[in-house]
Amino acid sequence: MIDTNIFQNKTAVYYTLGCKLNFSETSTIGKMLKEAGVRTARRGEKADICVVNTCSVTEVADKKCRQAIHRLVKQHPGAFVVVTGCYAQLKPDTVAHIEGVDVVLGAEQKKDLLQYLGNLQKHETGEAFTSALKDIxxxxxxxxxxxxxxxxxxxxxxxxxxxxxxxxxxxxxxxxxxxxxxxxxxxxxxxxxxxxxxxxxxxxxxxxxxxxxxxxxxxxxxxxxxxxxxxxxxxxxxxxxxxxxxxxxxxxxxxxxPHFHIPLQSGSDEVLKLMRRRYDTALFASKVHKIKEVMPDAFIGVDVIVGTRGETEEYFEEAYRFIEGLDVTQLHVFSYSERPGTQALKIDHVVSPEEKHRRSQRLLELSDLKTKAFYEKHIGQTLPVLLEKSKPGTPMHGFTPNYIRVEVPHNDALDNCVVTLRLGEWNEEGTALKGLPLE
The missing domain is CATH 3.30.750.210 (Transcription Regulator spoIIAA)
Structure with a gap:
């Protein structure tokens, strides 16, 4: 039985890296601590507990995790620091030895986070609690x-x-x-x-x-x-x-x-084989065609990785041409990062960082063209927009059913409301279309 009295009037900060799933899980951890009596620290307030939910999808993600931990330890001296998430599961000992870290929780332990907080007394060295892969x-x-x-x-x-x-x-x-x-x-x-x-x-x-x-x-x-x-x-x-x-x-x-997000990763069949993906470009193209056939205005986001081992210049050009010909809306472009223990390390032909950057920029430019064309095709249309809360004095934003970002002047009464608007021209930053009231 956990004595929740020790959590009364304590404060916590939460820092999340990575995917939507991580954000969802952090929010659930926050709800768990709130129910035990812990409130979220206000801006500038020193917290009693720091929770970092980490990502490890790339080497850059690992580095960002370490930086975030160092920063929170510095900002909240004396706080009890808990680190969980993918980086914690993969590198528990590395994380446990970061100065200021008290507890490291793996994938199987994060749901029971309260049980690992003890009496919130700082540890001399971090303790790691993880399960073997087969036990998750x-x-x-x-x-x-x-x-x-x-x-x-x-x-x-x-x-x-x-x-x-x-x-x-x-x-x-x-x-x-x-x-x-x-x-x-x-x-x-x-x-x-x-x-x-x-x-x-x-x-x-x-x-x-x-x-x-x-x-x-x-x-x-x-x-x-x-x-x-x-x-x-x-x-x-x-x-x-x-x-x-x-x-x-x-x-x-x-x-x-009418909104899909489909990982492609490469538009080259040879690279897809090296990646051990379970489809080819013909299947991917058929899915995009099917979506557009029954939902012509659907938003389709696509993940692409550039510079994987084995991606020669010829394979990249082949991939670029394939993606260029797809009727998709936006590309999420990632540079390949070597991960210890993966089979990709056995593949010959390593792409230089400079070449990865060049390929990434080309695809990002292509993405901008596709997104801009998709948005501009909808200017003048009337669509329902679910508006989201914004800070007083700043514009509100929301999304149409097919994920077009729309901007309107601030109005607290419209928070979390679906409002039918006419889509106007781009806002000043070029990040959203202006939402115009119906005449």
Whole structure:
């Protein structure tokens, strides 16, 4: 039994790196501490507890994690420092020896964070608590809003794919999920708390059902029936798991938005083989074609990695031409980072940092062209926009069903409201279209 008296009137700060799933889990940790009596520290206030939820998708991510820990230790002297997340699971001893760190929690332990806080007495050296990969089995529910308008519902965790460049399966364990019944109940609770939009998150959400014998399509159909939620977005789904029946369902769904995020990683079939991806460019192109056939205005975001081992100049040019020909909206471009223990390290042909940067810039420029064209195609249209809270005196922003960012003058009364607006020209920064009232 945990004595929560020690947490009364204590303060905490939270720092999250990485994916939407991490943000969702941090928010759940914050809710857990709040229920125990801990409040979030105000700006400039020294906290009693620091929680850092880390990422390890690249070497740069690892470095950012270390920097964040050092910064928080300096900003909150004497605070009890807890580090969790992917970097903590993969490199627990490294993290435990960072000055100021008290406890390091792996993937299996983070859900029980309270049990590891003890009496909040600082440790001389950090203690690491992690489980072996084969023992990471539990699914920790998480449906949280944090400071955002949107809720993030964790539907799945872990990955069984073992792509050659990726350490996520080692950090998060095997694919597992909550039951459809439990996830529907969490969505109902989000609606009861005033939530209008839910983003479905996970590591490989299309693989949903390994734990429960259900399918992702079954989950989508069940969530679509939850009253009170107006919008769902699928955060990211592998192309080989994005079935035509899911696409067709979204096209006439009551609540799932015409918005897809599909990792491509490379537009070269040879590089896809080296990456050990489970599809080829023909399948990917067919999914994009299918989406656009039934939802011509759908937003399609695509992940691409440049400079992987084995990506010759010829393969990159082939990939560029393929992506250039895709009717997609935006590219999320990542430079390949070598991760210890991955199969990619056995591949010949290493791409220089300078060449990675050049390739990345070319794809980012292509992305800008595609996004700009997509936005401008919608100028003059009338669409519903879910507006999000902003600081007084600053413009409010929100998104259309197909994820076009829209800006309107500040108005507190419009926070978390769906407002029908006419899409005008770009704002001054070129980051959103102006939302104009209907005449």
């Amino acid at each position: 089995r539990s699914f920790a529910p998480s449906c949280s809003r944090g400071d955002r308008t949107r809720f993030f519902l964790k539907v799945q965790d872990g990955c069984d794919y073992y792509c050659s460049y990726c350490t996520i399966p080692f950090a998060r364990g095997r694919s597992r999920n909550g039951s459809i019944a439990s996830l529907v109940e969490q969505a109902r609770q989000a609606a009861a708390e005033g939530g209008k939009e839910i983003v479905l998150t996970g590591v490989n959400i299309g693989d949903f059902g390994k734990s429960t014998g259900e399918t992702f399509f079954d989950l989508v159909k069940a969530l679509d029936e939850v009253e009170g939620i107006e919008r769902y977005r699928i955060s990211s789904i592998e192309p080989n798991l994005l079935t035509d029946e899911i696409i067709d369902f979204v096209s006439h769904s009551k609540r799932f938005m």
